[in-house]
Amino acid sequence: MLSEDLKSLCAELSTLAGNVDEKNWEFIKQIKQNLEAAAAGVEDLEKGVIHG
Numbered sequence: 001m002l003s004e005d006l007k008s009l010c011a012e013l014s015t016l017a018g019n020v021d022e023k024n025w026e027f028i029k030q031i032k033q034n035l036e037a038a039a040a041g042v043e044d045l046e047k048g049v050i051h052g
Contacts, residue, residue: 001046006039 013032017025 001043003039003043003046006035006042010035010039 010032013028013035016028020028
């Protein structure tokens with residue numbers, strides 16, 4: 001499901017924490033937060049389609 005794929009991407013982004021400088025990590029954290037919000041929205045849609 002798409003929500004699981006998005007959650008997986010968030011987890012992969014977290015592995016970059018020690019490999020980038022602070023400025024880039026702040027940017028990655030913003031992307032991660034946006035992906036987490038998108039994953040939550042998609043998960044709600046998926047539940048509606050599956051159970052709706």
